[in-house]
Structures are given as structure tokens and as C-alpha cells.
Amino acid sequence: MQNLTIEVPNMNGTDANHSVLTNGTSLIETSNFVIQGVLLTVTAVLGVCGNFASIVYFLMRQRYRRHFEAFVLWLTVCDNVLIVSAWLAFAAPVLLENFAKNGYTGYLVPWIVPIAQVATTGNILFTIAIGMERYLVICHPFFHRGQHRHIPAKTYIIPILIFALLY
DSSP: OOOOOOOOOOOTTOOOOGBBHHHHHHHHHHHHHHIIIIIIHHHHHHHHHHHHHHHHHHHHHHTSSSHHHHHHHHHOOOOOOOHHHHHIIIIIHHHHHHHHHHHHHHHHHHOOOOOOHHHHHHHHHHHHHHHHHHHHHOHHHHHHHHTGSSOOOOHHHHHHHHHHOOO
């Protein structure tokens, strides 16, 4: 069996090696470092700080047992897990040379991807729960003040977390 080679002509009329920057790295490598390494890290740090501030705010309140506040609290927890797992999967191998060279990525990815999937499912379900709770508060205020108020928030949170884990 013969090997088939296809030559693709350069469309802009220049040599293909001109996309190398002055320090020897290619434009793709540099943009990969900037986007996946730097921008993802900055975004992750800002997201974790904002979520941590939300967690502290809702835990410091005396009435955090309300359904809305409990749902938002767990939404921020799931969001933090997702942010950290995304940073470990995408930014850490780009920023930390030993992380990728020693093969840590190969060991972590089989653990990070399912954890990120559970966190994503939790984010979606808690967002839906917040929407449903807001609907009940606005459209059916008497139901919310009557029967719904005496049901503890963990009655809704525990099944959401179990479903997110099993899904």
C-alpha cells in the first residue's frame, strides 16, 4: 500500500515559516499561551473571588435558610467547582511546564471531567430551581407564603445534588 501525500499551496503567496515570531515561538503557541494560560487564569481568579464573596455574604446573613438564598449558595459552590476544574484541565498544563511534562494532565483529566460534568449539571438544575422559586414568589404569592414556606430548602437541594451526581 502506498502513502498518499497531498501538497496544499500557500494561498497568501508567502513562505509558511513567516508565522514564527522573533523569539522562535509560533503565533499559535503564543496565542494559546495568552488565551488558555493568561486570560483563563484571570477569568478563573475573578470568578472564584466573586463566588467566594457571594458564599460569605449568604452565610453571614441570618435568614439564609430561604429557598432563594440556599439555591444561590449551592449554585455558587457548583460554579466554583466548575471554575477550578476548568482551570486544572485547560490553563494549568499551559502555564505550568512540569504539570504537562510529568504527565499530571493524564492522571487528572479522568477525574476532572466527571467532576466538571456534575458541577455543570448542578449549575443547570440550581438555575432552574431559582427560576421556579422566583415564579412561585411572583405569580403565586399566597402559595409561597402559606405551604411552601414551611418546607425546608434541603428538601429541594438534596435531590438536586443526588440527580447531578447520578446523571
